[in-house]
Amino acid sequence: MKEDSLEIGGVEINCRLFVGTGKFSSHALMREVLLAAKADVTTVALRRVDNGAKADNILDYIPSGCKVMINTSGARTADEAVRIARLARAAGAGNWIKIEVIADNRYLLPDNLETLKATETLVQEGFVVFPYMSPDLTVARRLAECGAAAVMPLGAPIGSNRGLKTKELVAIMIKEIKAPIIVDAGLGKPSEACECMEMGCAAVLVNTAIAVSRNPIDYARAFSQAVQAGRLAYLSGLVESVDEARASSPLTGFLRDGD
Amino acid sequence: MKVRINGVDERISEANLTLEQLIADRGLSPKKVVIELNLSIVPRKQWPQVTLQDSDSIEIVSFVGGG
Numbered sequence: 435m436k437e438d439s440l441e442i443g444g445v446e447i448n449c450r451l452f453v454g455t456g457k458f459s460s461h462a463l464m465r466e467v468l469l470a471a472k473a474d475v476t477t478v479a480l481r482r483v484d485n486g487a488k489a490d491n492i493l494d495y496i497p498s499g500c501k502v503m504i505n506t507s508g509a510r511t512a513d514e515a516v517r518i519a520r521l522a523r524a525a526g527a528g529n530w531i532k533i534e535v536i537a538d539n540r541y542l543l544p545d546n547l548e549t550l551k552a553t554e555t556l557v558q559e560g561f562v563v564f565p566y567m568s569p570d571l572t573v574a575r576r577l578a579e580c581g582a583a584a585v586m587p588l589g590a591p592i593g594s595n596r597g598l599k600t601k602e603l604v605a606i607m608i609k610e611i612k613a614p615i616i617v618d619a620g621l622g623k624p625s626e627a628c629e630c631m632e633m634g635c636a637a638v639l640v641n642t643a644i645a646v647s648r649n650p651i652d653y654a655r656a657f658s659q660a661v662q663a664g665r666l667a668y669l670s671g672l673v674e675s676v677d678e679a680r681a682s683s684p685l686t687g688f689l690r691d692g693d
Numbered sequence: 694m695k696v697r698i699n700g701v702d703e704r705i706s707e708a709n710l711t712l713e714q715l716i717a718d719r720g721l722s723p724k725k726v727v728i729e730l731n732l733s734i735v736p737r738k739q740w741p742q743v744t745l746q747d748s749d750s751i752e753i754v755s756f757v758g759g760g
Contacts, residue, residue, distance in 0.1 A: 454760030464758065479759025482699040482752065483726050491725045492756050505759050517732070521754055524734040525727040592760070619760070641760030 438669065440614060440636055442583050443530065443562035445501055449474045450631065451661040452503075452616065453654060454641025461495040463651075467644060468497050471654040477503045477532055477639070480518050480525075493527065503564060505532040512551035519556050531556055532586070532618075533565040542592045546573045550580070557581035566618050569603035571610055578613040584636060585613050590620025593642040597626040601633070608634045624653075624660030631664025632672060697750040705745060712740040716753070726755045 440447040452475040458464040468476055478492055496502055504522035509515035512535060519531045533556070535548040546567050553565045562583045567573060569587035577585050587604050590596035598604065598617065608615050614636030621627050622643045630638050640657055647653035694705045707714075712735060716723050728735045729752040735743055745751075 455758040456760045458758060461758075477760055478756045480727075480754050481757045483721060483755045485719045485721075491722075492758055504756075507759055517729075521727050521729060521734060521752075522756075524736070525754075525756070527756065639760070 438665070442614065445474075447474045447501075447637070448472075449658065449661075450637040450665055451627065451654075451658045452476065452618075452637055452639040453644060454639060455492060455496075456641050457645035458650065461490055461492055464492075464645075465495040465497060467650050467654045468500055470651045471644075471658045473497075473500055473654075473658075475501045475503060475637075477505050477641070478527070479505050479507045480522055481508070501530060502527055503530040503532045504528075505534050505566075506552070507534045507536070509533075509535050509552075510537050510545075510548075511535065512548040512555065515548070515552040516555050516559075519552075519561055520559075523561070529561045530583075531561045531563055533563060544568055544588070546570060549573075550576055553577050553582050554580045564616070569600045569607055571603070571606055574607045574611050574613075574615075578611050582613060584616050585611060586616045586618040586639065588619040589617045589626070589630070592619045594620050595622025595643050595646075596620050597622055598629055601629075604630070604635070605633055624656045627657050628660040628664035628667075631661050632667045634668050637661075694745065694747045696745055696748070699751070699753055709744045712743045712745070712751075715745065715751075716740070719753070721753065726753050728753055 449472045451471055453471050453473040454477045455464050504527050506515035506518040515533050515535050523529055533549050533552045535545045536542050537545045544567050549565045549567050553563050556563045564584050564586055565577050565582050566586045574585045589598040616637045617630045617635050618639040621640050627638045644650050644654045712728055731750055
């Protein structure tokens, strides 16, 4: 195990940038992006199949060694999320589940209460559960208590690329919750991912920003480096900021009479 | 016989249609899909034995890109 790896469900995660697989123009490009980011964790969704759908199996394009987390997107209730999780496991996709229960079509904000219910059920059924949630300390605490592998607060609405709009609440969660905090959704720029990591997030999950970039492969690389930079800064301890200047060159020995 | 497949009502004229045959008829690759029959998942190895009954509700799903 490397010095600063994150361990979840017995899996060693070295890359703290999780990359989603949605919205890419091809499975092949998605694969290149995961490789460029050196992603250790990715996400996929489950959907109804159209007749005659000959499309390639997306799972075949995920690099070996990259852990797949199935999201329950499309679920509006805890029961639907549980049903999707069971289907995913039966399909041989493993037992890592990102719970996404959304009842709001405009902002796609998660239903924290149904998310908590689904988490309780799926943890009991042996899943490794990653609940996506609106940042709320009490809910996060309950999710962690009932065995969530990590808690995933949103930074901004899904696909909005607006950055970490929930910073104060996420900061409180990081301080108070022992489970890893992974910011999921809304990050648009590498600097925003870096900011999350500097604060002490265990990881971030990015999809849309990378997929819609003019150059997804390089954008993924940029995110990956930003995540590493932020993590390193967090481990080093962020320095204190002050209002007034503090000279960085010595204040003595000037070439001036009387000094 | 009337069944509901992926939320759409369909008439099936064939008697004793197995899940295996259903997937083949729809041009799907068995390795890429999962079948849920009346809210219970049917393991792939049982597909050749399980036949559709009137009023069955079937979901056929597979993996797609998502965040």
